[in-house]
Amino acid sequence: MATAPNTRRPDALTLEVVELIGDVVARFHEDYEAAAAEHALTGAQARLLSLLSLEPLPMRKLAQKLKCEPSNVTGIMDRLEARGLVERRPDPSDRRVKLAAATQKGRQVAQELREGLRFAREPLAALSEEERLALRDLLRRMVNEHSWN
DSSP states (O other): OOOOOOOOOHHHHHHHHHHHHHHHHHHHHHHHHHHHHHTTTTTTHHHHHHHHHOEEEEHHHHHHHSOOHHHHHHHHHHHHHHTTTTEEETTTTTEEEEEHHHHHHHHHHHHHHTTHHHHHHHTTTTTTTHHHHHHHHHHHHHHHOOOOO
């Protein structure tokens, strides 16, 4: 017999935590959009550049990470490539696959974006190192232990 999904209503504390997480996410997105605009980028362009600053990715994988259609990624890539921030190159392990990669200039802009986030400078910086470590560990636990797909 299959187990029924948990149908209990969340308690008040859980609901408050969910609301606070929503507020944090909203503030982060506002800050991220503002940081992107300072570099004449859209939020989507900044997210793509940020991902590629970490590692080159095949276009299909990039679309999955951005949760959008590959054709949308192509348009974003075209605009970033025209500015010299990204490039397409053959995958050394499979020349049929094109990798998207940040250029040196693109990696620099991505770093400036991360450093320009007020969210990181203000509310998080106001926490002690011990508090930031605890928050990091709790968030990692939430993300790694639970899949919402």
